[in-house]
Amino acid sequence: MSEPRADECRELLAGVSAYLDGELGTRDCERLERHSRTCRSCAAVVAGLRQAIGLCHEAGRAPLPDAVREKARASIKRLLK
Amino acid sequence: MTNPEDVNLSKDDGERTAYAGLVRGAAAGNSEAMEQLLMRAQEVAYRVSLLVCGQAEDAEDTMQEALLKTYRYVHRIKNPEAFRTWLYRTVRNACLMKRRRRVDEPGRFTSLEQGATNGSGEPVPIDVADETRRADQQMIDAVVGERLRQALDRLPRAYRIIVVLREIEGLSTREVAEIAGISEANVKTRLHRARQMLRQSLEGL
Numbered sequence: 001m002s003e004p005r006a007d008e009c010r011e012l013l014a015g016v017s018a019y020l021d022g023e024l025g026t027r028d029c030e031r032l033e034r035h036s037r038t039c040r041s042c043a044a045v046v047a048g049l050r051q052a053i054g055l056c057h058e059a060g061r062a063p064l065p066d067a068v069r070e071k072a073r074a075s076i077k078r079l080l081k
Numbered sequence: 082m083t084n085p086e087d088v089n090l091s092k093d094d095g096e097r098t099a100y101a102g103l104v105r106g107a108a109a110g111n112s113e114a115m116e117q118l119l120m121r122a123q124e125v126a127y128r129v130s131l132l133v134c135g136q137a138e139d140a141e142d143t144m145q146e147a148l149l150k151t152y153r154y155v156h157r158i159k160n161p162e163a164f165r166t167w168l169y170r171t172v173r174n175a176c177l178m179k180r181r182r183r184v185d186e187p188g189r190f191t192s193l194e195q196g197a198t199n200g201s202g203e204p205v206p207i208d209v210a211d212e213t214r215r216a217d218q219q220m221i222d223a224v225v226g227e228r229l230r231q232a233l234d235r236l237p238r239a240y241r242i243i244v245v246l247r248e249i250e251g252l253s254t255r256e257v258a259e260i261a262g263i264s265e266a267n268v269k270t271r272l273h274r275a276r277q278m279l280r281q282s283l284e285g286l
Contacts, residue, residue: 016273017269017272017273017276018269020276021254045280048280048281048283048284049276049277049280051280051283052232052276052279052280052283053248053276055226055228055229055283056229056244056248056249056279057248057249057251059224059225059226059229059249060128060248060249060250060251062224062225064124064127064128064224065220065223065224068124068127068144069120069124071141071144072119072120072123072124072127072144072148073120075123075144075145075148076116076119076120076123076148079119079148079149079152080112080115080116
């Protein structure tokens, strides 16, 4: 892996969010991937972003604590009785 | 490097259809659909309010508000497909109202009867605000984990709501724009910056 090439890194990382959302054009996508294979710093940024986003997704899928769900159920029961 | 498609950054748009199905069922008198819808509405309200505003007490109020509004709304909704956006907008507005009220209200205090004493029976000050904050943090930790809570805490509020709606709740850019009342381009810009901030925070934790 080579050292970061500041201008190219900056330019490519400006599109990293679109890349992660699958909204980057094929050519730009390939360019970013090619670059990241040889640039340790950009590869780390992409990996770090994937991890951060993954953590958020996990949090969104996790059920709420039982106590909160119990309160919600009790409120529904009261409302619908 | 893997294909960006693998990351699946937005929850299935089928969620909106699922909500619409429950709304139709509930409006037609299906009690199971009504219960499921009310449960979902409350869960959304609690999680979004807790993560955006950081207060468990407010989150419970918002949950209650979402319950009653959803119940009333179901019987007069014309477009069930629009329910999900309506729900999140309602929750966001409730959060904003709570925040405005909190700005005006005096700091929490305790009555003399509640005052604590030390071993010699002398009164000692209690920082109720600190105790409440700790309890709120514990609740957020139970929902998203301590690391993510700390990283979310460091985000400016205008970015936090975008992250909560887009990444945690899995709404589309268009839906987030509608709910937050900003353009899609603005959502993308904020999300891009917020993701970078989250990454940096998480790396430092």
